[in-house]
Amino acid sequence: MSGRRWNRNAAEGGSRGTKRKKGQGLSLGLPAASEIPLLPADENEEPDENQEIDRDMISSFTGSTLSKAKKNRITNQFLTQLNQQKADKEAKQVKRKPLIEKKQINGEAPLPHQRRRTVPIPFLVDQELDLQVDEEEEADKRKRLEENRKADEENARRQRELFNESQMEEIVEEEVEKEVEVEEKDGAESVSLQTVQNSFTFLDPVENEARKQAKRGKPKKKTPSKTTKPRKTRETPSRRREFEEKIKSMTEEEAIELAKNYVDQGNEPTTKMEKPRKKRKSQGMMDEFEDEEEPVQRQAEEEWEDIQITTNHAAAPLQVCTNGDININLRRNVKEEKKVKKKGITKEDREDIAELHKAHLVTLIAHVTWVNKQIDDEEVKGLMLSTVPQELVWEGQSDLVDRSLVRSVVQHFRSQFRVVQFEKEKKPSNRNPLLRVIKRKSATPIQAVQLVAALFRSIGINVRYCVAIDPVPIKATVKTTVHIKQLKEAPIDCDFDPVANGATNHQDPIRKVWIEFYSTTENRWSTLDLFNKKSADKLVHDDPRALIDPRRPFGYVFAIEHDYIKDITRRYSLRWSVTKQFRVFEERWLFHIFRRLSSKAFKNRGPEFKRREMEDERSLMLCEEIEEFPTSAEGFRRHPTYTLEKFITKYQMLMPDAQPVGEFKEMAVYKREDVKELHSMDKWLQEGRVVKEGEEPLKKVPKKKQREEEKPQKIPAPPQERELVNINGQEFTAEEIDMAMEQARIQNEEESAPLTSLYGLWQTLPYEPQVASDGVVPRNRYGNVYLFKPDMCPIGCVHIRKPGLGKICKTLGIDYAPAMVAWETKMGRSVPLLDGYVVCEEQSEILVEAWEQNEQRVREERQKKKEKLVYGRWKRILIKMITRARVDEKYGEREDNGLIHGTNVEEKKEKTKKTKKGGPHEHEFEEVMIDGEKGVYENRCTCGLKIRFEKL
């Protein structure tokens, strides 16, 4: 600003009537005052570091200008905020951290689209908000900040002109706001004095999901969840819809939980379903369409996504609406769209379909559980028991269960009940439908099976209610993918429930439901076929597979007994290897579902139960083993038990002692277990294993060619400078020799193409970390420590993941090595991903302490700097206020109460003009040098006004 300083003595003429020139600061028009301390002469001038500003100082500054209340309020606010600022140092650290967090591996790092930044609200903002800000929103914010800054400049200008009491507060606020914004713009840590907590957090996926769920859940709160009602509720279309809604958006865990709840509460889970919601990815065109079609609904569901994306061919790419929303209109790239369409099944499609399959499967399992609950209903069992003659009851209670007993039970059932193909559908009631069937004495085949099961159970014979189910196929084909895509666009009903939908023409519903009983004479679970078409008398099949229609492949057969549900598919599968392809790839997943849906009580069942289970398991395994060879060579490709030599891949090996177990089209058939996976040394190292010393590679495969190095070509020296070399009497130039050597090198490389040595698991040992000694960290040839697994850390060392630790190690003279945790692809090449440092254990404590101290110091420094800036600005404002007040006190007019009144410049101008001798006029100054050495000048007006000042 101005370098001039007022000579106090020269100010006799006062500033009255002085026309302030544009761009001149307030200080120009004010006399210098020795009692005003530490006036920053320039905007850029840093205030004294040692200055201490406290309440008293501020109070003294505010002096007579402000009312006591206002003064107190402002100073209090200011000081509280500063205190908070000090207390909230941690938050800033959080913001710096992400660098490391971003680089986390093992899938722990949140994906970019999952990240939400919580932006701190600058202080002096009333609300304490937790804003979810998207990239677009941030851009918007930056824009607003820019606008704000402009407004601030405007304010600053205003400040120079308007300076009355009423505007004081506003100016102070603006000043402080500006402070904050400037810092935000600079990319420094955002100052938040009210919401520094969570000022910058990366939500982890689970938490994020939970948040989403919570958000989604909100609108639903309006209708208090019927599902939580303890009493049984009838299924209505609205409830069905509700269930569908839930299915749509839930995770696997939730699906199980929900299914369980429905079963527990006696609600039938619907099997009508839509595509399970996946994490939305922005690149899909479909998503955009979805947004377009139901923006309102979507918005309600996902409140945090408040940006509408619409597709419009002709529209401008970006529109900012007056209400602050941003509409992004994307011009659809027709070529790109075609490309997308042309593409076959993507990984994403596959995942979608697998997810759909799983979700459907869960609902079907829940359905089975629900039906089983109806069978186990005490009322149903009681009614069934009441029809049974006493002899049968006694017989049932004996330990002997054989075919004759089963036959007599079935005969009794047949004598009591009539089986009809179709039953007139009655309106749904919340009573157990089986009760109605018992009353009516006529049942559909499925109900008959259920009643027979209830009958067996009522007389004390444990039977399994078995269901073959076939959910939407898990294997992604073009057809199913198209179907899924349709589902994505417009949800349609796809009732895959084989039980409910049993009457469809080509499916035989009877073959979908049956009973298994444990035959004590045969010591195995036997299949009871109520509706044997071949011979009505033959109730029990010797081969359970006779029950299954070989033309209709299915994925799963479940048996349920009380709360214990079990997968018995293998017993009924004609070709397990084929069946497997229709099932969830991860077997564990199914076990997990069962464990969640089954009662824990089965664990505590008696030894007899356990024995039967063991026996059953053994028979199931046998079913798997006795499977015949596939009928085609292709069938061997992914066969679980057998394989052909031609299907052994590059990174696999047949064990040398493996014997062929058969022959297929003149090709030897081997057991799958004789084929072993091989890996290179590096690969094993990443698995945390090292190849044993002295182990010979089992296989050598050509190495992948390394990318050509783009090294600058050597510029050969000018020939005239090179000497001739004499080899065997012949003279060559050095260049010729170079070329020959290069050729030889290339030839050599081609001949001995680099090979990768592969080793088997049994040739490896778990990685044994090296031992640190004398405070030196053992490291590899790149100076790193391999830390692919946490237990690979050298003994006596610790892995500390703190940014900037290396620097401190260096200053302290502590040996350290960066930890390499994974490989990363950058610029199309693999580069190591370093995360944290490895240091010797004994030094870690000192180091961490030093690091923390350093952090503390850095934080404090930053804080100090910030405070200095804030204080400086405060001081400037206050000094200006006081100066102004003093000037006004000395030269201005006073009200009766002694307060300065009227700083309206125009008003003052008018007053000045009127009081001037010689009528109102505008001063026209002439600059006169008084003392050239001291730089004292005087501005003189014809009216006699003189203003003395110093030039620096």
Next chain:
DNA sequence: CTGGTCAAGATACCTTTGACCCTT
């Protein structure tokens, strides 16, 4: 109609230690 084979195209896997510029 089913199942096998084959070819073409799509996808997955393996590999595995920059360079430069700007700020502090």
Next chain:
DNA sequence: GAAGGGTCTTTGGTATCTTGACCA
């Protein structure tokens, strides 16, 4: 001037899988 961090760009060859056409 040194150190450190951000940014640049997005490999490429081969094995394996998938799909659809064709044929027995």
